[in-house]
Amino acid sequence: MDFEDDKRRFLRILDNLYGRMFRCPRGKHKRSSSHIRKTGDQYTSRCRSCRKPMVRLSKRNWALDNRRA
Ligand SMILES: [Zn+2]
Numbered sequence: 660m661d662f663e664d665d666k667r668r669f670l671r672i673l674d675n676l677y678g679r680m681f682r683c684p685r686g687k688h689k690r691s692s693s694h695i696r697k698t699g700d701q702y703t704s705r706c707r708s709c710r711k712p713m714v715r716l717s718k719r720n721w722a723l724d725n726r727r728a
Contacts, residue, residue, distance in 0.1 A: 678708030688713060690721045 678689060688706035690713045695704045702715035712724040
């Protein structure tokens with residue numbers, strides 16, 4: 660068994676819970692780096708916690724995609 664893997668998984672679950680309880684309700688969504696897609700000249704992704712679609716406004720500045728949310 661891989662203890663480090665279990666620890667990482669556990670931390671990710673905690674981070675998700677924390678995000679859903681405290682970040683997302685306040686509009687502070689964190690985009691998932693593994694869900695980034697490029698469509699035309701627009702980058703889209705999802706919130707790591709609540710999975711709502713997000714769009715990139717500028718570098719390091721992401722917002723919920725209200726057209727699709
Ligand atoms: Zn969210």
